[in-house]
Amino acid sequence: MQDMTYTRRETLVIGAGGIALLAVTPAMASAVEEAVAAFTGGAAVTDGGVEITAPEIAENGNVVPIEVSAPGAEEIMVLATGNPSPPVCSVSFGPGSASQRLSTRIRLARTQDVLAMARMSDGSFVQATRAVKVTIGGCGG
8 A cells, every 4th residue: 555645735735725615616606696686686486387408417518408498488597506607598588489498508517407597477486407417527627
């Protein structure tokens, strides 16, 4: 077995890396909360009314296909909760829209939840989440 000894400098670098990771995680959560608050204006959000179709396992985080459907929605916002910049897109639907559905490919940095929120025509907000496991990261991972 190999002896694992670290210099003081190596120990400090490892410790600083751990502290930086702890500092970044709340910042990502804060970015998600800020995006949700900006979208909803602080209104209550209920589960349901939105359907997310995404692969359970994405082999490449650079091109993850998703589809979001929210019948009766005026606007749909999609967030990748574990990305360094969580907002993915926001799509508005006019009164002549045949359906309130979007389909796109998104980039996911790592395994995480995709959150879709919709502002309905009556002013209420609904949401759904979908966990996507990423085997090859899309944001430099």
